[in-house]
Amino acid sequence: MNANAKVLDSQQLLIHWQGHRNLTRRVIEAFPEKDLFEFSIGGMRPFSKLVLEMIAIAGPALKSIVDGTITEFDESxxxxxxxxxxxxxxxxxxxxxxxxxxISEERFQEMFNLFGQYEFPIYQNVLYFIDNEIHHRGQGYVYLRALGIEPPFFWERER
Amino acid sequence: MNANAKVLDSQQLLIHWQGHRNLTRRVIEAFPEKDLFEFSIGGMRPFSKLVLEMIAIAGPALKSIVDGTITEFDESxxxxxxxxxxxxxxxxxxxxxxxxxxISEERFQEMFNLFGQYEFPIYQNVLYFIDNEIHHRGQGYVYLRALGIEPPFFWERER
Structure with missing residues (x-):
């Protein structure tokens, strides 16, 4: 038993995330222009809005964490x-x-009040960014299927 | 710069994953019995089949990794x-x-040929199990919305 085994380092997690971001980019590209901004199911947001949420989180959140400044969530x-x-x-x-x-090793375990709203250890905040992207992109896959468009393979992460 | 900073340990990742699994369980519960097995959009699998894929991966894959035995993927x-x-x-x-x-710290970085098909470092295999669950659960959210059912909040991970 070794419950404190280190799983991965930050460079590996960065590569993992950027692989997901490559895939998300291809899902954006797969949408017809009009459907990207207008198509939805069950009253949900169109895929463009889900992507804009991802954009409003990732870079600004990391900047905020590194600079140690609390900025408001900005989807403008x-x-x-x-x-x-x-x-x-x-x-x-x-x-x-x-x-x-x-982000240093020590900081991944520190609490951070992201956007002045989400007070969690930084590693949990970072996992949330990635998970939230996967979650919304999965919804984009259903939109594409409903539009009769084959989405990219989930496991292909290269550019 | 500290690109080799450890992000989290295996106990933290296990808690993170089981939090996701608590949420997935509530999504399963939210489906009406019939729709769980029959409802789909755009020719996709019903949510029950997506969940059975998750079940066929997680436990069997971990057993296989720990025992060091290659077992075939079994969705029977x-x-x-x-x-x-x-x-x-x-x-x-x-x-x-x-x-x-x-799974020891050393092993997370070792290659493993999961189900005799997916040869990746074990940490990547484990992240894949979690990511795949989030991806398919996100699709379940669209099914629920299309059925007029409010899904559980994405960020609520407690049982």
Whole structure:
């Protein structure tokens, strides 16, 4: 028994997350422009809104954690084209790369009051960003299927 | 910069996963019996089949990793009621608890040929089990919304 075994280091988790982000990017690309902004099921948000939530969380949250400043959750970025979303997505890829590696081992276990609302250890906050992306992207898969579009394979994470 | 910072230990990841599994269990419970086995969107599998995939992966994969034996992927368990699925879910909760803590720090970085098909470091295999559950559960959320049923909150992980 070794319940305190270290599972992975931050570089491995960063690669894992960016692999997921590559897949999410391809799911965005798979949507027809109109459906990205308008299609929904059961009163849910269109996929563009789910993606904008991911964008509002990832980079800003990491910046906030590294800088140690509490910023409010800001979803004011309101693009109207797929190209704008993908451009922002790629910019945030670089922001994530820059800030993620600056979180030290000690800090992953520290509490942080993310967006002044979510007080959890930083490792839990980071896992939440990834889990939330997978959750909403899974919803995007159903939208694509309902539109008769084959989504990318879930296990393909390369760009 | 500290790219090799340890993010979390295996006990923390186990708690994280069992929190997700608590939520998945509540999503199963939220489905009307008939819809659990029959409702689908866009030609996808009904939610029962997605859950049976999770059940076929988690416990058997951990057993296989700990025992060091390659077993074939087995989806032959074929329940016809929600009660049977929930019973099996709870049994697997105990299997996961028993085996997860037996994976040592060194082994998380070792390659393992899961089900004789997926040759990856064990930490990647374990993250895959969790990610796959979140992905398919997210699809279950859309099914519930399409059925006019409010799913449990994504961030509530307690039993």
């Amino acid at each position: 970025f309101n693009p109207t084209t797929k190209v704008e979303i993908l451009k922002k997505w790629d910019e945030e890829t670089e922001v994530i790369n820059e800030y993620f590696s600056q | 368990f074929n329940p016809t009621t929600k009660v049977e699925i929930l019973k099996k879910w709870d049994e697997e909760t105990e299997v996961i608890n028993e085996y997860f803590s037996q």
